[in-house]
Amino acid sequence: MKAPVRVAVTGAAGQIAYSLIFRVAHGDMLGPDQPVILQLLEIPPAMGALNGVAMELNDCAYPLVAGIVATDDANVAFKDADYAFLVGARPRGPGMERSDLLEANAKIFSAQGKALNDHASPQVKVLVVGNPANTNALITLRNAPKLNPKNITAMMRLDHNRSMSQIAEKVGSHTTRVEKVVVWGNHSATQYPDISYATVDGQPVKEKVDNEWYENTFIPTVQQRGAAIIKARGASSAASAACAAVDHMRDWALGSKGKWVSMGVYSAGNPYGVDENLMFSFPITTENGEWKIVEGLAVSEFSRKMIAKTEAELVGEREAIANLL
Ligand SMILES: NC(=O)c1ccc[n+]([C@@H]2O[C@H](COP(=O)([O-])OP(=O)(O)OC[C@H]3O[C@@H](n4cnc5c(N)ncnc54)[C@H](O)[C@@H]3O)[C@@H](O)[C@H]2O)c1
Numbered sequence: 001m002k003a004p005v006r007v008a009v010t011g012a013a014g015q016i017a018y019s020l021i022f023r024v025a026h027g028d029m030l031g032p033d034q035p036v037i038l039q040l041l042e043i044p045p046a047m048g049a050l051n052g053v054a055m056e057l058n059d060c061a062y063p064l065v066a067g068i069v070a071t072d073d074a075n076v077a078f079k080d081a082d083y084a085f086l087v088g089a090r091p092r093g094p095g096m097e098r099s100d101l102l103e104a105n106a107k108i109f110s111a112q113g114k115a116l117n118d119h120a121s122p123q124v125k126v127l128v129v130g131n132p133a134n135t136n137a138l139i140t141l142r143n144a145p146k147l148n149p150k151n152i153t154a155m156m157r158l159d160h161n162r163s164m165s166q167i168a169e170k171v172g173s174h175t176t177r178v179e180k181v182v183v184w185g186n187h188s189a190t191q192y193p194d195i196s197y198a199t200v201d202g203q204p205v206k207e208k209v210d211n212e213w214y215e216n217t218f219i220p221t222v223q224q225r226g227a228a229i230i231k232a233r234g235a236s237s238a239a240s241a242a243c244a245a246v247d248h249m250r251d252w253a254l255g256s257k258g259k260w261v262s263m264g265v266y267s268a269g270n271p272y273g274v275d276e277n278l279m280f281s282f283p284i285t286t287e288n289g290e291w292k293i294v295e296g297l298a299v300s301e302f303s304r305k306m307i308a309k310t311e312a313e314l315v316g317e318r319e320a321i322a323n324l325l
């Protein structure tokens with residue numbers, strides 16, 4: 001058995017965490033030989049519910065769980081953390097404008113960025129899930145100057161997985177046969193799910209689907225999938241979001257083995273001419289615990305327009321919280 005690693009999860013009494021923590025405890029993220037110490041953060045009113053989650057974790061008698069910390073202090077939750085899932089966020093309340101939401105969350109993520117900076121392992125890998133995930137991740141990064149900007153990421157894997165599933169269904173195949181899907185930009189309705197390079201069994205997807213379906217069905221379906229789940233379930237996606245979070249961290253830590261994934265990453269030095277101070281989703285491969293943007297892709301006129309639109313939205317979000325950066 002390896003030495004345990006510390007995995008911090010915020011929003012740990014929430015819906016996503018109720019799936020995520022148990023998947024991590026089971027070994028789905030780092031494998032069946034990697035013990036974990038779970039460091040769970042909540043706000044004071046949710047500590048009762050969090051203690052219930054901790055009781056259930058104990059009752060699972062997981063072989064890989066080497067410790068559980070349940071706390072409402074971010075400094076404790078992030079202490080020596082090797083991995084941090086920032087899931088907890090302020091949901092949009094009645095009468096709240098998008099800018100109010102951005103600002104409320106900016107305060108949470110600046111405090112958590114500082115706590116990560118001061119207490120986490122210097123190599124901590126951070127995944128921001130709480131919405132607006134990309135801008136929350138940018139705030140986290142700006143408040144954690146001791147951390148390598150490459151170690152802070154935003155979750156786009158749910159959008160990536162949704163894209164793979166829509167393609168597999170359309171062409172009558174399986175997601176395991178779909179490769180080289182890209183989702184560019186923001187985790188929002190402006191995201192650009194791109195099939196320009198995608199293949200099924202090595203054959204271009206573009207040869208198997210018509211452009212009308214691509215532009216008028218596929219793109220809006222993926223962009224609006226979060227809203228469709230909320231409408232159907234009466235609550236936002238939770239198990240699939242947890243699944244995507246596990247996929248993101250697993251591939252980052254253990255390597256994507258040549259496969260392309262989509263991750264929201266710091267855009268400094270990106271090869272596609274996107275504003276250099278955003279958390280932006282690109283085509284990515286991962287190896288030896290590091291991510292790399294796939295370079296040299298030909299970008300069509302249509303793609304350029306779609307990328308510019310989601311980039312403009314992220315620039316606007318950054319401007320809305322500029323006073324907190
Ligand atoms: N990036 C993505 O793909 C994606 C997908 C689905 C959901 N989300 C977002 O993930 C977030 C969590 O979703 P959920 O369904 O688990 O929500 P939820 O409301 O069930 O749980 C959120 C939890 O966070 C806690 N929390 C709030 N502020 C906190 C803070 N400062 N520190 C620690 N904990 C805090 C709350 O008490 C609550 O228990 C939401 O913002 C949601 O929009 C993102």
Ligand SMILES: O=C(O)C[C@H](O)C(=O)O
Nearest residue numbers: 131225226227229236237
């Ligand atoms: O919570 C939401 O607004 C939707 C969520 O981000 C999702 O993509 O399912």
